[in-house]
Structure formats: C-alpha cells, structure tokens
Amino acid sequence: MNTVDKSSQDDVFFSSIKSAVDLDFQNQINQLSKLNIPINPKEIRERCEKKFFANIEKELSKTAELNKQFLALIREDNLPLFDKIIETFSKISRSEEELNEKIRSFKKLADFESLNPDTLSQEEIKEIHQLGNKWFESGDYDKSLLYFTFLSAVDSKNQEVWLAKGMSEQNIQRYEEALASYSVVLNLDPSVLMTYLLVMECLLSVSKISEAEQIGSVIFRL
Numbered sequence: 673m674n675t676v677d678k679s680s681q682d683d684v685f686f687s688s689i690k691s692a693v694d695l696d697f698q699n700q701i702n703q704l705s706k707l708n709i710p711i712n713p714k715e716i717r718e719r720c721e722k723k724f725f726a727n728i729e730k731e732l733s734k735t736a737e738l739n740k741q742f743l744a745l746i747r748e749d750n751l752p753l754f755d756k757i758i759e760t761f762s763k764i765s766r767s768e769e770e771l772n773e774k775i776r777s778f779k780k781l782a783d784f785e786s787l788n789p790d791t792l793s794q795e796e797i798k799e800i801h802q803l804g805n806k807w808f809e810s811g812d813y814d815k816s817l818l819y820f821t822f823l824s825a826v827d828s829k830n831q832e833v834w835l836a837k838g839m840s841e842q843n844i845q846r847y848e849e850a851l852a853s854y855s856v857v858l859n860l861d862p863s864v865l866m867t868y869l870l871v872m873e874c875l876l877s878v879s880k881i882s883e884a885e886q887i888g889s890v891i892f893r894l
Contacts, residue, residue: 743757
C-alpha cells in the first residue's frame with residue numbers, strides 16, 4: 673500500500689468518524705432545544721465522541737468472538753486454508769488464541785491495519801468469500817455471517833463483503849447490525865440502489881416508518 677492510498681484511507685476513516693459524531697451531536701442539540709434545556713456544546717460533543725468509541729469497542733469485542741467461531745468453522749470447511757490463515761497471521765500472532773486476543777484488544781477501526789489484505793493473498797481472500805457465499809446460498813446465514821465478519825476485518829474496503837455481511841445479518845433478523853453494515857456499503861459507494869432497498873426493508877422490520885420513507889425519497893432521486 674503506497675503512502676497516497678494510506679493517506680486517502682485515513683481521510684475516509686476520520687471523516688466517517690466526524691460525520692457520525694456530528695450527526696449524533698446535532699440530534700442531541702435539536703432535542704434539547706425543543707425542551708428548552710440549557711445547552712453546553714462542548715460537553716455534548718465530548719459525550720457524543722465517548723459514546724461513538726464505546727460503541728466501536730463493543731462492536732470490536734463482538735467481532736473478535738465471531739472471528740474465533742470463524743476459525744473453528746473454516747478448520748472444518750477447508751483445513752489447508754485454515755492452516756494458511758494461521759501461518760500467515762503467525763507474523764503478528766503466534767497462535768490462534770493469541771490472534772483472537774489481539775483482535776479483542778483493538779480499540780479503534782484503524783487497529784485493523786495489521787489485518788489488511790496484504791496479509792492474505794487475493795486468491796485466498798476470494799476462496800474465503802466463496803465459502804461464505806456457499807453457506808449463504810444454502811440458507812445457513814449464521815455461518816455465512818462468520819465468514820463475512822472475518823472478511824470485513826481483512827478486506828474492509830470491499831463493499832461486496834459488507835453487503836453480504838449485512839444480508840446475512842438481515843436474514844437472521846439482526847436488523848440494527850445489518851443497518852450498520854449497509855451504512856459502510858453506502859459510505860464506500862452511495863450509488864448502489866440495492867443497498868437503499870435493503871436499508872428500507874430493515875427499517876420497516878423495526879417499525880421505523882418515517883426513516884424508511886426518507887430512504888424512499890433518496891431512491892427516487894437516484
């Protein structure tokens with residue numbers, strides 16, 4: 673990865689954080705204004721930032737547990753590929769358990785830089801993706817989710833991975849998690865119509881009618 677690409681990715685990463693914090697900040701400001709409650713912008717922004725990173729830490733912990741299950745599953749599905757993953761990651765972790773502990777220790781998304789696509793060949797990543805698709809097509813969405821969660825860590829700029837992860841989550845009725853995955857897809861490419869339709873389905877499933885209508889208006893403008 674060259675310096676320009678790394679800088680560009682950092683810009684996307686930090687701008688995404690700022691956008692998420694800004695949105696929460698503005699929502700809280702609006703709510704307090706309606707209630708005529710005194711507003712301390714600095715305090716509110718700090719609270720929004722702490723909330724954001726607390727949620728990130730929670731998601732990373734969950735991802736670490738799913739990746740532990742993934743390693744157990746791929747050992748059964750494809751032992752040579754499992755051995756290759758462990759061999760490749762031995763450069764950063766000496767054992768499967770140490771790898772899981774490393775993932776669990778991550779505190780921010782940028783920490784996944786140590787698990788970037790360079791640690792596995794594109795052919796190996798493609799093979800993992802195909803195994804995930806196999807479980808998805810067979811209707812075993814819990815297992816496909818394990819594959820695509822792992823891929824979201826090692827191939828995080830691939831919108832197809834995040835889309836498949838979201839669809840797996842949606843099919844097992846983890847709608848809020850699916851919405852989070854779809855938001856990454858839209859951040860990577862906001863022009864994919866299918867993603868908006870899936871977001872609408874999730875919002876309707878959790879009875880967020882007005883939000884679904886807003887997404888509908890976005891679709892008509894595409």
